[in-house]
Amino acid sequence: MDKPAEMFDRDYEWSALTRFIADEQPGAALGVVSGRRRQGKTFLLDAACRAAGGFYFGATEATDVESLRRISAMLTAHLQPASPYHFADWSEAVDALLALGAERPVPVVIDEFPYLAKANPELPSVIQEAFRPLRDQRTSSRTRLLLCGSALSFMGKLLSGNAPLRGRAGLELVVRTLDHRLAAEFWDITDPRLALQVNAIVGGTPAYRREFTRGDTPDGPDDFDDWVVRTVLNPETPLFREARYLLAEEPDLRDTALYLSVLAAVADGNTTRGGMAGYLERKATDIAHPINVLEDAGLLRRDADIFRENRSTYRIAEPLIGFYHAIMRPAWDRLERPGSAARVWQASRRRFTSNVLGPHFEQVCRDWALHFADPDLLGGLPARVGHGVVHDPKARTGHEVDVAAVGIDDGAKPKLLAIGEAKWNDTMGIAHSDRLRHIRDLITQAGRYDTSQTRLLCFSGAGFNDKARSAADASRDVHLVDLSLLYGLA
Missing domain, CATH: 3.40.1350.10 (Trna Endonuclease; Chain: A, domain 1)
Structure with a gap:
């Protein structure tokens, strides 16, 4: 499979998908692809389907009946059979997908799989049964079924413990954010100091340049402050509310106010459980659950002390969320009023350096020591x-x-x-x-x-x-x- 010319990097992910999809071994195979939102998973998988003549289905938040109706219509349009498909249940739908690989290896992608499983919790068990080792529909097929999702808490449990699909998958691929070097190249920034300042705000998420800022990149170090004001602090851009949406999109986060407060505590420098509990004026045991949920969702990361194993600190894993809590959330009402961004940013520069840039620089140094x-x-x-x-x-x-x-x-x-x-x-x-x-x-x-x-x-x-x-x-x-x-x- 030839990687699309417009796809930046992702050589490792493309090679992994190519090996999985092009495997000539008989029998259907299952793969799981996960990663935080806006990393380009859909673009990657859709491109793989186009390159190998596969079938792509993007799920939406809908009832089980509506999703079955949609996949029936899309598969009908894809194959154009003599009579259209009308799947009564997911067992019929999965068998039809397995039939696509009767003659050759064919990629089949079900994107945003957590939406389907939320509407029908039995769906993972249905797929487990369809991929039973000696089942005829599986042994006679070379369909490469790829389940994809952005809800990390759900996707992380899909193949773990006693989950129905444990032991069934032949591929488990995580599409990660771009590291600081690739992010600088992607943003077309050659000045390393400017690159790290931008990285401290938007991290390595590709969509934040192409879709969310429409390609707006700082025009040199002197343009950094103006760039912040016209993009991330601008109520007219999607980037302005993105940090809030990232939290709201996680299905396991129900009491949003509590999770926001935990993240705010960390952004304010309270990086231990005791520090967070003191900031929230709660007992440490009361915040154990929200901390674990935020960890599972990939929004909070626990770092063990190298010199004292029984002591850990926490950091916000997504730079944009850290920036939001340190800079935007305290002045949210002012920022929503047009024309106030420049004054808020001017007043927040020192806090940005101490609470955002400093900790982010330390993490980049650790990443460099480990990987580069x-x-x-x-x-x-x-x-x-x-x-x-x-x-x-x-x-x-x-x-x-x-x-x-x-x-x-x-x-x-x-x-x-x-x-x-x-x-x-x-x-x-x-x-x-x-x-x-x-x-x-x-x-x-x-x-x-x-x-x-x-x-x-x-x-x-x-x-x-x-x-x-x-x-x-x-x-x-x-x-x-x-x-x-x-x-x-x-």
Whole structure:
């Protein structure tokens, strides 16, 4: 299958779909494709159907009867049989879809599958029965049935535990957001500082450039403030209310006010369960359920402390939601009034830097260490990268470590490959590497990690002074990482 020329990247996803669809083995096969909304799943699957001569059905919120009527009409239009289809139930419909692959491998896509399952909870069991191993309709077919959905909480449970379809799928593909490097390329931004500022707001969601801002990209660093005002803070653009809709579209989020408050607590810097509970003036046990639901929905992410496993912090997984809660929600009434966006943004710039840009920069640094950093620079291939707090018993305080890379476990004491500090708006000096060296000594004293080869990483969005550069040049274990290196430009 030839990937469409207009499709940006998605080489991995296209290759996975190609292998699954073009597999000549006899017998129908089931695949599950998931991912957050606006990532291009529909475009990807529709393009695969067009390339391989398959059938695509996009479900809508409707009754079971109406959905059966729609798929009957669409399959009739697709095949143009002597007499039109009128499916009485989903068993008939699924068997008709399996019959499409009688002569060759054929992709069949059911998009927004959670809508169908909501109207008919027995549908996963119907598909389970249709894909019974020795069933004639399955063994005589080479249909490649792909179930797709954006409700991550539902899709995540589709193949788990005792779910009917567990063990039936031959493909489980997650269409992820673009990483910071691909996002910069997609937005056609070559300045790394500007790229990270934009990424801190819209993340790596493709639709936010093409559909939601109609291709409006900042025309250089000096245009960033005006771009924010005319796009994300503009009530006339779809991006203005998108963060609210993302929450409302999740089927498991019923008490929306509570979930909004939990996200607001995290955006305000309350990243622990205790901090969130204090912000909401509730007991920690009262917010356990909404935290778990937000995690399942892919809107909240839990990060374990590298140095204390029993302590975790939480961060908002979708940058646009973090931006909404930090900047837009507190001034929502003013923003809805035309002409107020510029004044709100001017008053919110400092909060944007501290509550949005700073934490996002730290996360990009962790992503770089895990996925992009040269293993020679880190002293090995990292198994996990996170952050944590190192206790200083003598000073009776804790030292925050923004980046901590742990090597692959080889049975001995785990190796701490690197620790790092990330500063978005500060020009870093020798004091930062000295601080990291002191923290490394504390970790050595604790005895949990092998720190004999631990590198010290200084990440800065504003650069380094001469003393820091001289110290790094003179030391084998200190490395300076600027924006150019983070974006692969150095």
